[in-house]
Amino acid sequence: MSRKGHFNAAHRLHNPNWNSEKNAEIFGKCNNPNYHGHNYDLIAHVTGEIDPDTGYVIDMKVLKEIMNEEVLDRYDHKNLNLDFEEFKSLNPTAENIAVVIWNRLRKRLENHLQLTVTLYETERNYVEYSGE
Numbered sequence: 001m002s003r004k005g006h007f008n009a010a011h012r013l014h015n016p017n018w019n020s021e022k023n024a025e026i027f028g029k030c031n032n033p034n035y036h037g038h039n040y041d042l043i044a045h046v047t048g049e050i051d052p053d054t055g056y057v058i059d060m061k062v063l064k065e066i067m068n069e070e071v072l073d074r075y076d077h078k079n080l081n082l083d084f085e086e087f088k089s090l091n092p093t094a095e096n097i098a099v100v101i102w103n104r105l106r107k108r109l110e111n112h113l114q115l116t117v118t119l120y121e122t123e124r125n126y127v128e129y130s131g132e
Helices: 020-031 060-075 094-106
Strands: 002-011 036-047 114-120 126-129
Touching: 002 060, 036 060, 036 094, 060 094, 094 114, 094 126
Parallel strands: none
Antiparallel strands: 002 036, 036 114, 114 126
8 A cells, every 4th residue: 555745845966075066067956055945745655464354554544644753744844954964964865865764664664564665856756765
């Protein structure tokens, strides 16, 4: 089963080990020193055995609460680079954001459940991560 959520956040793609010319060459407009924002869509896809008593893989209300607490309320209308320790030393690319989100959600799920995170940075650009 899957649940979709949404958050808005700003970020800047920047490698502090490179000079400004190389950062601009590699990251283009995404290296804007004043940051830029995205309207992220997040899909958490959870698979596992169906509980014979409830008929659920996971209760949707529970997944909603986990997503809100760990990701949506946390990152919405924030600057990823400035507001969160995890991105002070980790370039907040869509790939890295998806891994961070996966780790935050994974720790709240029961061990027998599998998780795949799909993060849409734009309508056409997205990444998927399932812990591999």
